Amino acid sequence: MEFELPSEHRMTREMVREFCDEEIAPIAQEIEEEHRFPAEIFDALADLDMLGVPISEDYGGLGGDQLLYALVTEELGRVSGSIGLSFAAHVSLASKPIELFGTDAQKERWLTPLAEGEYLGSWALTEPSSGSDASDMDTIAERDDDGYVLNGTKQFITNASVAGSILLKAVTDPGAGYDGISTFIVDPENDDGFSVSTEWEKMGLNASPTCEITFDDCWIPEDRLLGSEGEGWKQTKKTLQGGRVSIAALSTGLAQGAFEAAREYATEREQFGQSISKFDAVRDMIVEMDRKIERSRLLTHKAATMYDDGQDVTRISSMAKLDASETSREVAEDAVQVLGGYGYTTDFAPQRFYRDAKLMEIGEGTSEIQRLVLGRELGL
Amino acid sequence: MKILVTVKEVAEAEDDFDIDGLDIDERYLEFDLNEWDEYAIEEAVQIKEDGDDVEVVSVTIGPERAEETIRMGLAKGVDRAIRVWDDAFADVGMLDPKTKADVLSAVVEDEQPDLVLTGVQAGDDSFGATGVTLAETIDFEWGAVVNALDLDAGAGVASVHRELEGGIEELTDIELPAVLTIQTGINEPRYASLRGIRQAQSKPLDLHELDDLGLEESDLESPLSRTAMYEPESEGDATVFEGSAEETATELASLLRDVGVVEG
Numbered sequence: 001m002e003f004e005l006p007s008e009h010r011m012t013r014e015m016v017r018e019f020c021d022e023e024i025a026p027i028a029q030e031i032e033e034e035h036r037f038p039a040e041i042f043d044a045l046a047d048l049d050m051l052g053v054p055i056s057e058d059y060g061g062l063g064g065d066q067l068l069y070a071l072v073t074e075e076l077g078r079v080s081g082s083i084g085l086s087f088a089a090h091v092s093l094a095s096k097p098i099e100l101f102g103t104d105a106q107k108e109r110w111l112t113p114l115a116e117g118e119y120l121g122s123w124a125l126t127e128p129s130s131g132s133d134a135s136d137m138d139t140i141a142e143r144d145d146d147g148y149v150l151n152g153t154k155q156f157i158t159n160a161s162v163a164g165s166i167l168l169k170a171v172t173d174p175g176a177g178y179d180g181i182s183t184f185i186v187d188p189e190n191d192d193g194f195s196v197s198t199e200w201e202k203m204g205l206n207a208s209p210t211c212e213i214t215f216d217d218c219w220i221p222e223d224r225l226l227g228s229e230g231e232g233w234k235q236t237k238k239t240l241q242g243g244r245v246s247i248a249a250l251s252t253g254l255a256q257g258a259f260e261a262a263r264e265y266a267t268e269r270e271q272f273g274q275s276i277s278k279f280d281a282v283r284d285m286i287v288e289m290d291r292k293i294e295r296s297r298l299l300t301h302k303a304a305t306m307y308d309d310g311q312d313v314t315r316i317s318s319m320a321k322l323d324a325s326e327t328s329r330e331v332a333e334d335a336v337q338v339l340g341g342y343g344y345t346t347d348f349a350p351q352r353f354y355r356d357a358k359l360m361e362i363g364e365g366t367s368e369i370q371r372l373v374l375g376r377e378l379g380l
Numbered sequence: 381m382k383i384l385v386t387v388k389e390v391a392e393a394e395d396d397f398d399i400d401g402l403d404i405d406e407r408y409l410e411f412d413l414n415e416w417d418e419y420a421i422e423e424a425v426q427i428k429e430d431g432d433d434v435e436v437v438s439v440t441i442g443p444e445r446a447e448e449t450i451r452m453g454l455a456k457g458v459d460r461a462i463r464v465w466d467d468a469f470a471d472v473g474m475l476d477p478k479t480k481a482d483v484l485s486a487v488v489e490d491e492q493p494d495l496v497l498t499g500v501q502a503g504d505d506s507f508g509a510t511g512v513t514l515a516e517t518i519d520f521e522w523g524a525v526v527n528a529l530d531l532d533a534g535a536g537v538a539s540v541h542r543e544l545e546g547g548i549e550e551l552t553d554i555e556l557p558a559v560l561t562i563q564t565g566i567n568e569p570r571y572a573s574l575r576g577i578r579q580a581q582s583k584p585l586d587l588h589e590l591d592d593l594g595l596e597e598s599d600l601e602s603p604l605s606r607t608a609m610y611e612p613e614s615e616g617d618a619t620v621f622e623g624s625a626e627e628t629a630t631e632l633a634s635l636l637r638d639v640g641v642v643e644g
Binding site: 007008010011012014015018019047048049050053062063064072 | 448451452455571572573574575577578580581
C-alpha cells in the first residue's frame with residue numbers, strides 16, 4: 001500500500017498547477033462567456049507534452065501512466081472544466097483507442113498527430129435517439145468496393161468542430177446486435193459527406209464544443225476501419241473504462257477548485273464580527289467538501305493504479321466516476337452557498353464549477369448507468 | 381564552456397502566520413525555488429541552447445527536502461545538479477554570505493566553471509551579497525544586478541546591462557571567468573515540459589558533504605547569528621480611495637493639501 005506519489009508525478013502536478021494558475025485561471029470565466037474554444041491554450045499544452053501523456057513514445061506520446069494522466073486531468077479541472085473536458089475526450093476517447101486497437105500504419109498516420117498535439121481528436125458514440133442504450137444505434141456503414149459509406153447522425157460529440165480525427169461507431173451488421181458495431185476513423189477536414197450540423201449552447205462547459213454531426217453518404221477507404229468489423233462494442237467498453245477514470249479525475253479537480261474558492265472566501269469574509277469560517281454551519285460545509293474530495297481522489301488514484309497494473313477496472317472505474325461526479329456537484333453547490341450572493345455572480349468561480357459539475361453525472365455513462373454496472377459487478 | 385548556477389530553495393510564508401522561536405512556524409511555510417534563481421537558470425539554459433558544447437550545472441546548499449526543487453531545474457534544461465549538505469549545516473542554522481561563499485568556492489574549485497550565475501538575492505533572508513562575495517573569494521570578475529546579458533563565448537566577454545539605483549542602467553563588458561548576479565525580468569522563465577520532468581528523474585543530482593569538498597565543520601562558523609524573530613508593528617494606515625478617477629483624484633488632492641505635501 002503506497003499512498004505517496006512518485007517524484008515525477010509530484011513534479012508534474014506542481015508544474016501543471018503553476019501553468020493552470022498563471023495561464024488558464026485568468027481566462028477561465030471569459031472563455032465561457034464568449035463560448036470560445038481556447039486553441040492557444042491547447043497549443044501551449046502541446047508544447048509542454050501534455051496532449052499525449054499516456055500514449056507511447058513511439059507515436060509521439062509521453063509514455064506516462066494512467067495515474068500521471070489522472071493528475072494532469074485533475075489539475076486542468078481545478079481551473080477550467082471546459083479545457084479539462086476537451087483534454088480528457090482527446091486523450092481517453094480519441095487517442096487511446098487508436099493505440100489499443102489500431103495497426104502500426106494507423107497509429108503512424110492518426111495517433112502521432114494527436115499525441116504530439118498537432119490537433120485535437122474526437123469520438124462519436126451517442127445518437128439523437130440512443131444515449132444510455134448506446135448499442136442501439138442507427139448510424140450505418142455499408143461496404144462499397146474498397147471502402148465504406150457512412151450514413152447517420154451523432155449527438156453531443158465533444159471537440160467534433162475542432163478535431164483532426166473522429167472515431168465513429170457505426171453498424172456494419174444490422175442483425176448482429178453488440179457484435180454488429182465497428183469503429184471507423186473519420187477525417188472531418190477531407191471526407192466528403194461529413195458535416196457539423198449543430199454546436200450546442202449548454203448550461204456550462206461552453207468553451208468546449210459539443211456538436212451534432214451528420215454523415216450523408218460519406219465514403220471512407222477501408223483502411224479507416226479500427227480493428228476488425230464487429231469489434232466496436234468491445235472496444236467501446238474498454239475505452240470507457242479508461243475514460244471513466246479521467247472523468248473521475250476531472251470531477252475531483254472541479255470539486256477541488258470549488259473547495260479552494262469556498263475556503264478562501266470563508267476565511268476572509270467577516271460577519272457578526274468574525275470570519276464566517278468560525279461559524280459551525282460554514283466550517284462543517286467546508287470540512288465535508290474536504291472529506292468528499294479526499295474520498296473521490298483516493299478512488300480515482302486507485303482506479304488509475306489498477307488500470308496501470310493491467311487489472312480489470314470495470315467496478316473501480318465506474319465507482320470512482322460515480323463518486324467523484326457526485327462529489328463535484330455537491331461540493332460546487334455548497335461552494336456557491338458559502339459565497340452567498342457573491343457565489344451566484346459570475347465574478348466568482350463556484351457557479352462555473354456548479355454548472356460544469358452537472359455534466360459529470362451525465363457524460364461517459366450517467367450515474368444511473370454506473371449503478372447498473374456496479375450492481376452487475378455485485379451479481380445483482 | 382561550463383556555467384555554474386547557484387540556486388536556493390526558499391521558504392515563503394502565508395499571509396497569516398505564527399512565529400515559533402527564531403523562525404516562522406513551518407506549518408505556514410511553503411518551499412520553492414528562489415524567484416531570482418529561476419531567471420538565472422533560464423539565462424544559463426538559453427546560453428546552452430544558443431551555443432555549442434555548453435554544460436549547465438546547478439549547485440545548492442540545502443537539505444534533502446530541496447531535491448525536488450533542484451530537479452525542476454534539471455527538467456528545464458540544467459544538465460546536472462550538486463547538492464551540498466551535511467548534518468553540520470543543520471546545527472549551524474543561519475549561514476552568512478561569506479560562509480556560503482566559502483562553501484560554494486570549494487565547488488567552483490572542483491568544477492572550474494567559465495561563468496557563474498546567481499540570483500541577485502534570496503527571497504527569504506535577502507542578503508543580496510552571496511554572488512559578489514563568491515566572486516571576491518574565488519577571484520573572478522563580477523557584475524551585480526544584471527538585467528541583460530550578451531555573451532561572446534569565443535572572446536570570453538560578457539556584455540551586460542546592470543540596473544542601478546534611480547533607474548540608471550550601466551553597460552559594462554566583463555571578462556570571463558566571471559560571476560553575474562541575475563535580476564528578475566532578464567528573460568521569461570519557461571515551464572518545465574512533461575518530457576523534461578521525465579528526463580530529469582535520471583539526470584545526476586549528487587550529494588557533496590563537507591569532507592568531499594575538503595571543508596571542516598569549523599568552516600561553517602558564522603559571525604552572524606539570529607537572535608530574535610518578531611513581527612514589526614505596522615505604523616500608519618493605508619487609505620484606499622474607491623470610485624471614479626475624478627472622485628478619487630479630488631479626494632487625493634485634498635488629502636495631499638491636508639498633510640502639507642501640496643500648498644494652497
